[in-house]
Amino acid sequence: MNSVPIWDPHQYLRHSGHRARPFLDLLARLPEPPAARLRPPRIADIGCGPGNVTALLAERWPTAVITGFDNSPEMLALAEKEHAGATPGGGRLDFREADAAYWTPDEPYDLIVSNAALQWVPGHADSFARWIDALTPGGAFAFQVPGNYEAPSHALLGTLCALPEWRTRLAGRGRDFAHVLDPADYLDRLTGLGCAADAWETTYYQLLPGEDPVLDWVKGTALRPVLTELGDDADAVDAFLGQYRDLLRKAYPAGPHGTVFPFRRIFAVARTPEA
Known part of the structure; x- marks a missing residue:
């Protein structure tokens, strides 16, 4: 069983506007690093993906030295092609x-962020x-x-992977991503580390255009472990996607202006004491 999903950055970016919106909301709540008054801020982006939201950090802090970390060669290749270099x-x-599961900062940072x-x-x-x-005094993490793992889009994926015809190959693949705590738990963890912290949640009611747009959305994220595991077995991929598509059509019926896809997100900001 493949443990690391193979990512398709172009598929992921098909819904880049909706995907970037929560990061923009997070960015609006970030404090100014105290060190920014004296020198260019040093920023890390954990799980930077194709780099499109990493670039938004450079718009907020134009002089910053920013490093995006990711364990997907496909994502990093596009990030480097489109965004690397002087700003x-x-x-x-x-x-x-770098793998977020093991990444340890090797230098001080004024801001460490992670988006989805x-x-x-x-x-x-x-x-x-x-x-x-690893944060400087007054620095922020x-x-x-995503906090929508009980939503039909994700619950149905887990149910489908557990069916007898799929469980041998896909058991657990529909829940590979469900490692999220509640906002209160994050708040408790961060304040327990001596930070001034804030945590909250927002549900975005996204209007998606086109045919089977929820399926198109999850092809870029939650479906990656399944598609990676099925690999080049085109018949299995077609059969699985057909079953999943039919379930999603019932759960998210198309309306006259598109398909409404509610999506809950969980946010947290923690700041260390200033010197």
Whole structure:
């Protein structure tokens, strides 16, 4: 069984507007790093994917030196092609291979962020201490993760993978990503590490265009472990996607203006004490 999904950055970016919106909301809540008054901020983006939201950090802090970390060669290749290098404000963007499950900062950071990545990492909250320890005084750690694992889109995927015809190959594949805590749990973890913290949740009612848009959405995210496991077995891929498509059509019927796809997101921002 393949443990690491193979990512398709172009499929992921098909819904880039909706996917980036929670990060923009998170970005609006981020404090200014105290060190930014004296020098360019140093920023890390854990699970940067194709780099499109990493680039938004450079717009917020034009002089910043920003590194995006990801364990997907496909994502990193596109990020480096589209976004790496000097930024117009005098800063710099670069990208490195690293697994969020094991990443340990090797230098101080003014800001560490993660956008829709930690849900793939079992026990990710256990890493908060070492990430926060790497922050400069007054630095911040902030993230958002999907919180919709009880929604039909994800619950049906788990149910389908567990059916007799699929369970031998796909048991657990529909729940590979469900490692998210409640906002209150994140708040407790972060304040327990000595931070001033805030946590909240938002449900976005996304209007998706086109035919079977919810299926198209999950092809870029939750379906990646399934598609990776089925690999080049075209008949199995077609059969699985056909069954899943029919379930999604009933759960998310198309309306006259598109398909409404509610999506819950969980956010947290933690700040260390200033010196």
